[in-house]
Amino acid sequence: MQRHLISAADLTRDDAVLILDTAEEMARVADRPIKKLPTLRGRTVVNLFFEDSTRTRISFEAAEKRLSADVINFSAKGSSVSKGESLKDTAQTLEAMGVDAVVIRHGASGAPYRLANSGWIDAAVINAGDGTHQHPTQALLDAFTMRRRLVGRDAGLGHDLAGKRITIVGDVLHSRVARSNVDLLHTLGADVTLVAPPTLLPVGVGSWPCEISYDLDGVLPKSDAVMMLRVQRERMNAAFFPTEREYSRRYGLDADRMARMPEHAIVMHPGPMVRGMEITAEVADSGRCTAVEQVANGVSIRMAVLYLLLGGAVFDSRNAPAHPQTRIEEK
């Protein structure tokens, strides 16, 4: 593991499987009477959110608190950022307070990378979504949900997603979730197909490690999991499709389309869902839709990432050991 988690593309297969396996153990903590572990006692984690988020911020906060870290929440609204403070000054303020990790969400792609590599702070940096670039913990929790549903909770331990066919549908252009998922799922051996109107695919998508299709009905019968993306109206400053109804008819998932999927296939959504647009209420409320499960899994994944980045000794990233050691055998 590296010291930071900036992009899903930075993870090797072994790193990713280790995070998923660790998350599987973390998930068991949620079943206990006391849902708390002392592992990060005395460590301070800042949630630095320059962009609105409900799910991700609460999920990180829950994960940090379950591991007994001290949590500081920082949102751009009502902070010195609205008075014009730069990222550098904010970072140096946090450094001066002795922060051990920074969970950052930022509207600008690359802000977490800048924070991690600028030398402004020593803390570990975890990307909680930057612009239209990456959202690695979302990709990890999606992979975790897929592994649980498609491979099995115990059978999945130590395994990747080799041979699983994953279809990602919708606004790929504005989606950091899609980018992170394509990177991670490829690393884990899955076959990814993107389905979107041509206007909602980014330039250069041909070089991504995945297939492209414009025909949702053709792809559905060959999918083990279908991930619906939200059409991100707030990032759209041009007309990408004629009408919402047309989009929803060609690329929305309704009960008829869901019936064409294989029996075991699941429907995923990173949230927030826009019912009636990319997904009908009927599909969203069906037992095959894992949206709520994904939120629960998010806490486990974030606990695993926090533990693996902060639980051990702090190493210089250059001489950090490649893999965590197992229990010391010798007594």
Place this chain on the structure above:
Amino acid sequence: MDTQHSDARPVLEGPDIARVLTRIAHEIVERAKGADDVVLLGIPTRGVFLARRLAVKLEQITGRTIPVGSLDITMYRDDLRLGPPRALARTEIPGDGLDGRLVVLVDDVLFSGRTIRAALDALNDLGRPRAVQLAVLVDRGHRELPIRADYVGKNLPTSLRETVKVQLTEEDGRDTVLLGVKQTVAGAQQ
């Protein structure tokens, strides 16, 4: 790590380990007056295998099924920050829980006592046992905390330069306890 055991000599062999476990099982039944409410919790990795073997022996003696589980103490260790992050093992608490039961912790080697300290902390978050006891295959001494075992397979006086390694069929392909000498003395490990 295996190179350190090149000239290690066995101090317990397969049949010895089986006899030792039989004796501990009888001691548990004797001290717990029938082992009605006993729950065995093994500490991964090898403690879990020992706990399962003990459960089989207890079932033979008492004719009842004995709940067995595992208790991973990684997240409760006091030396987490001295090394890279460690992979986690499984914590499995038997269905009926631990409240009001007699929990017997099972581990392979008792050394500094820090593992058991962590296990007691972990237990605290999982329930409220009636009592907690400790069974170990080997007690090699050098305690750093006021902790002792209730059931000891073999007391093995060692020096800090020596290493004790337990091998069990389930994990290592054979049953043996090896006493070796450290190549480099790097201080006491847990």
